[in-house]
Amino acid sequence: MPYLFKLSRRMARTRAALVLAAAAAAACESADLLPSSPQKLELATTAGTIGTVSDLRVTAASDTSLTIAFTAVDDSAGLGATYEVRYALSPIAWGSALTVARGTCVAPLGSAIESTKSCTILGLTPAKQYDVQLVAFSGTPNLNAVFGGLSNVATASTTATPAAPATVLLQEAFEDASFTARGWYDNTALAITTSQHIVGSTSALEVHFPVGATTPTWGGTARRAFLGTETVYLGYWVKYSSNWVGSGRAYHPHEFMLLTNEDAAYTGPSFTHLATYVEENYQNGGIPVLAMQDGANIDQAQIGRDLTTISENRGAAGCNGNTDGYTTDCYQASGVYVNAKTWQAVQPSFLPSSGTGYKGDWHFVEAYFKLNSIQNGKGVADGIVRYWFDRQLVIEHTNVLLRTGAHPTMKFNQLLIGPYIGDGSPVDQTMWVDNLTVGDGRIETPTVPSVASVTVTPASASVPVGGTVGLGVTLKDVSDNILPPQAVTWTSSNTAVATVSGSGVASGRSTGSATITATSGEARGTATLTVTAIPPGTVGDLAVAAKTDTSVTLSFTEVNDGTGQPASYDIRSAVGSLSWGSASDIGRGTCTGALAGTAIGAKRACTVSGLVAGTDYQFQLIAFRGTLNVNAVFGALSNVAAGTTAVAAVPAGPPGAVGDLAVAAKTDTSVTLSFTEVNDGTGQPASYDIRSAVGSLSWGSASDIGRGTCTGALAGT
Secondary structure: OHHHHHHHHHHHHHHHHHHHHHHHHHHHOOOOOOOOOOOOOOOOOOOOOOOOOOOOEEEEEOOOOEEEEEEOOEOOOOOEOEEEEEEEEOOOOHHHOEEOOOEOOOOOEEOOOOOEEEEEEOOOOOOOEEEEEEEEEEOOOOOOOEEEEEOOOEEEEOOOOOOOOOOEEEEEOOOOOOOHHHOOEOOOOOOEEOOOOOOOOOOEEEEEEOOOOOOOOOOOOEEEEEEEEOEEEEEEEEEEOOOOOOOOOOOOOEEEEEEEOOOOOOOOOOOOOOEEEEEEEEOOOEEEEEEEEOHHHOOHHHOOOOOOOOOOOOOOOOOOOOOOOOOEEEEEEOOEEEEEEEEEOOOOOEEOOOOOOEOOOOEEEEEEEEOOOEEOOEEOOOEEEEEEEOOEEEEEEEEEOOOOOOOOOOOEEEEEEEEEOOOOOOOOEEEEEEEEEEEOOOOOOOOHHHOOEEEEEOOEEEEEOOOEEEOEEEEEOOOOOEOOOOOOEEEEOOOOOEEEOOOOEEEEOOOEEEEEEEEEOOEEEEEEEEEEOOOOOOOOOOEEEEEOOOOEEEEEEOOEOOOOOEOEEEEEEEEOOOOOOOOEEOOOEOOOOEEOOOOOOOEEEEEEOOOOOOOEEEEEEEEEEOOOOOOOEEEEEOOOEEEEOOOOOOOOOOOOOOOOOEEEEEOOOOEEEEOOOOEOOOOOEOOEEOEEOOOOOOOOOOEEOOOOOOOOEEOOO
16 A cells, blocks of 8 residues: 555656646746746736737847836736846857846846836847847746746847047136136137026126127137137037127128147237138028138139149148038138138028027037148148037038148137127127036037926916016926026917016916916926006196197106006196196097097097187196096096187178267366277277378378377277
8 A cells, every 4th residue: 555655646747747847838828938947837816917028129239238117017916017128249049148137127027016027138239220129927947936928029229339428627607707717818808798698507698799890899800728629519509689680781790719739828810821710601591601711821823823732831721722512702801811611501590580590599509620630741632511500510620621731730729709700790689608628529518308397486477568677497307306597488378468478487468367488498487477457547748739719739758557558648628727626637639538548658639629719738648548537547647738729710801880979078178088999800809090180181191290299190909
């Protein structure tokens, strides 16, 4: 019996092993699921099967890592499965693929069901394409693990090994006027302003051109030296006034220049061994421009002759031939020949109207120059010029000749801020510059998409009609870190209620509510602006514009009713001095009743009729909104306007005839006459000629009165 018992147990174990092996083979169908097949595989219980990941994806890549993500699946017991992740250079074969050994994807990797799981594979080779795959399981690998199916394959490439970071050579934030202390020279009187600046800054450089000016109000070129470099980068923020038109011509204004160690500290910029320019030319929009001059290199005795295959002692920007094929210019100035080579963007970037690219908003400009190489003593056209507008590349040329073989040790070493309009500014206009950087390569700054959130402060504000409030923004990344300044665009949801400037100053226009939105890249934040009513405006220029014998025409400038609409007007008059409470409403003419407004700021006229000729009148009005005697809201009383109506006009005719001349009294030596005065025929009192005679009177022979009060031409009264 003991023997039989042992034999039965051995047979039972053999049968169980066969069953399990068959089940494992049926479930897996692959001998290379793991590097070494599990010694014992168990099928999922009736509680469920192991899930299969079907959305494996690569979400990020660096030069040595890949980050993957997927949706976690069931482990067959209602719990989150664990995972083994493998990778290989494309294409992947699971059996020979490498199990992740570095990073957060090292097995086992567990997660809650249906959550998004993310992990990173480290130790990869730069610039290679990898396939990644995983399998979900429960239990312990090589012991009792139960596996789901293999996931989909996710493919991605690691990035190239990053270049060494660029070195910052010069930075200028324009936060104060201590330019000399920071190394600026030649002109240190640059103007700064606190009214315009980028977010996060407190002030900016102001470049103001009055009409006709060739240089800004603060004068000529400001310079600052930096460590010499064959590759130079310039980055800055810039904004132009809404009326900016630049030079109004196909050339100028100059803005920024980069010079080299081939010239002295105060040389140039127009006649040097090399000066490169970063600017824009405004032609119904600002067109980005890069340019160069090297007039000091020109062989003045060989103007117009192609020296490109003869001599390296020549101009690279024109006058002595053209190596790289870009358009050059050669012209005389101050008795010598100078040259120029220019590269322009294909279309304007600084646009004239509000919206993306509006010149009146802040924009980030970047420029890059790389000196061409010199081989066997000759300049090779492999120099580089680039221009970025808001991080979008708009100019790029990689086959440029910036120097000849005569200047093998040339290096950029000087920045000039030199705004200049040669023919004079056509209008009064301004540009502003903030946070300027010079480096030996492109300085990486946070890109617009790195802004994850925009917070506008205050979140809500209230202003009266005509009032303003300054809004600020805080920009943060996905980790809630505050970011350095970025370009922000401001908009209003209802410009009839409120408008907002490019610097975030909101203005109330009429009563109501508007949402003010600040946008940076893909992120945006909002604030609510409530515009409240104020008392109606006060008319201060009421005047008598015209008058007749029975009417007076009044004029005045219309005012706001306090809600952003034209006010209505109540007009009154009085004979002599006017007191508002006892003054009469206008009964006749076009000034009667509640005179409705037409347009704020418009010159308005109306007529008061039915007046008495030759009479002194005074007039006054008050602006209001609403309905008189119901819900009217009034402003203050206007000034008082006074005027006298004209005397009634009478058609001219002969003077009247006196018909009641009589002797009213007499003495021994005098007679007193009396009569009723008459019209002189024009509506005025007549004058009188009185004569006398002894006995019978004949007018022609009668005598003028010589004594008494009836003498001469007796004036009427």
